[in-house]
Amino acid sequence: MTKTAKGYSNTIWNGVLRDEYAHSTSITNISQQQRSIISITDVKKIYKLGDIAVNALDGVSFDIFEGEIVFIQGPSGSGKTTLLNLIGGIDTISEGNIRVCDDTLRSMSAKQLTMYRKQRLAFVFQFYSLIPTLTVLENVELTMELMKFPQKKIRKDAEHFIEMVGLKDRRNNFPSQLSGGERQRVAIARALAKNPDILLVDEPTGQLDQDSGVKIVDLIRTIAKAQNKTVILVTHDLEIIKFADRVIKLRSGKVVSDSPLEGSAQIESYI
Ligand SMILES: Nc1ncnc2c1ncn2[C@@H]1O[C@H](COP(=O)(O)OP(=O)(O)O)[C@@H](O)[C@H]1O
Ligand SMILES: [Mg+2]
Numbered sequence: 001m002t003k004t005a006k007g008y009s010n011t012i013w014n015g016v017l018r019d020e021y022a023h024s025t026s027i028t029n030i031s032q033q034q035r036s037i038i039s040i041t042d043v044k045k046i047y048k049l050g051d052i053a054v055n056a057l058d059g060v061s062f063d064i065f066e067g068e069i070v071f072i073q074g075p076s077g078s079g080k081t082t083l084l085n086l087i088g089g090i091d092t093i094s095e096g097n098i099r100v101c102d103d104t105l106r107s108m109s110a111k112q113l114t115m116y117r118k119q120r121l122a123f124v125f126q127f128y129s130l131i132p133t134l135t136v137l138e139n140v141e142l143t144m145e146l147m148k149f150p151q152k153k154i155r156k157d158a159e160h161f162i163e164m165v166g167l168k169d170r171r172n173n174f175p176s177q178l179s180g181g182e183r184q185r186v187a188i189a190r191a192l193a194k195n196p197d198i199l200l201v202d203e204p205t206g207q208l209d210q211d212s213g214v215k216i217v218d219l220i221r222t223i224a225k226a227q228n229k230t231v232i233l234v235t236h237d238l239e240i241i242k243f244a245d246r247v248i249k250l251r252s253g254k255v256v257s258d259s260p261l262e263g264s265a266q267i268e269s270y271i
Contacts, residue, residue, distance in 0.1 A: 034065035037198065037230050038087060043096035045082050045253075056082040058253035059096070064230060069221055071241060072234040074250035080234035081202055083250070087232060088121055088200050089113040100198075118147070121198050122191035124220075126206035128183040130175040130190075136162060137171040140190045147194060161189040165219060181212030188220060192227070199224060201233040210239055217243045 045057040057079045064070050072080050085091040087098060089105050098105045100116065108116065130139050140158040149157070162171050165185040175183050184204060191199055201220065205213030217233070217240040224231045233244070241247055242261065249257045 034067065036063040037066045037101060038064040038232075039097075039099040040064075040083075040087070041097045041099070043083075043086060043098060044094045045079070045086060045091070046094045055253050057086070060250075060253070060255055061096075062248060062255060062258055064232060066230055067225075067228045069224055069231040069233070069243070069245045071244035071247045072232065072250055073236065073238070073241065073247055074234075075236055078250040079253040080236075080250055082253075084200050084202055084232065084234050088123065089117055118194075120196055121200055122194045122196035124184070124187050124191050124199065124201040124204055126203040128175070128180075128187045128207075130183060130186055132175050135172050135174055136167055136178070136186050136189075139175070139186055140193050143190050143193050157193055158189075161192050162186075164192070164223060165189045179212070180208050181216060184208065184212075184216050185219065188216070188223070192223065197230060199229050199231045199233075201231060203235055203237075204233065205235065205237050205240055213237065214240060 040063070041061050043057055043060045044055065047054040047056055060079075060083060072083060074080050082091065086093055086105075087100075089108070093106055100120070103112075103116070105113070105116075131142065134142060137158055140161060141154050144154040144157060159168075159171070162168060165188050167182060167185055167189070170178060170182060175186065178186070184207075199220070204216055204220065208216060220231060220233070221243045223229070235241075244261055246258070246260045248255055
């Protein structure tokens with residue numbers, strides 16, 4: 001696998017390792033290597049609407065490495081959500097393959113896909129998807145109850161994650177009593193409570209003002225780095241691009257650029 005854009009050059013062994021520092025082409029030592037956690041190969045998604053075929057994804061290929069924060073950026077209709085849904089195993093691939101660690105999604109049974117979603121992934125959506133009749137604490141606890149975590153751990157961890165997103169004082173409030181940014185924080189706490197390897201985030205700032213949106217994405221980045229989570233975040237919002245390690249631009253179902261971000265100069269040139 002190779003991809004180059006804006007001087008991005010990486011070093012791959014057997015398609016699964018690369019130099020951690022994307023600007024370096026030299027192989028140094030093993031501690032600087034990252035493992036490919038997701039490998040997307042020539043993926044196509046065709047929706048059939050009667051006689052009309054919509055090519056939502058038209059031959060997308062890239063790898064995502066463990067601990068990386070990857071933003072998939074593109075205008076509305078470019079295929080971002082479709083791609084996230086395919087990676088998340090909630091929609092079926094028309095052509096090509098997605099491998100997550102050693103598993104190929106297309107070869108998994110429905111039961112295996114459910115286990116994959118349940119144990120390895122957590123989703124954060126634009127519209128928060130909180131249960132309105134449960135408090136902040138109960139929303140987070142419910143996720144852990146569904147995961148069948150021990151009861152003692154549930155209360156302790158729920159409190160911990162709520163504190164981590166800065167909502168300790170609001171834990172007994174209902175979602176309707178919170179601002180959009182606070183609701184998104186609950187959604188993040190709920191996602192983290194599952195202890196996923198991979199966070200899939202779809203337009204997290206879509207319902208927020210600019211300031212709240214920036215704070216939310218900053219929070220996602222801070223926590224993901226502290227806990228070594230891999231994040232795939234799709235957005236059309238250029239204000240938050242600076243929080244990515246790497247930005248993959250999608251246009252009309254194709255990757256048109258794939259580049260790491262290092263400092264504001266690159267962000268400016270990217271925009
Ligand atoms: N379930 C569906 N049935 C038919 N067409 C769809 C479906 N979902 C998405 N599409 C189409 O696929 C394209 C990509 O959509 P989407 O992935 O939602 O884009 P984005 O998230 O970038 O806005 C669009 O043209 C959209 O209309
Ligand atoms: Mg979308």
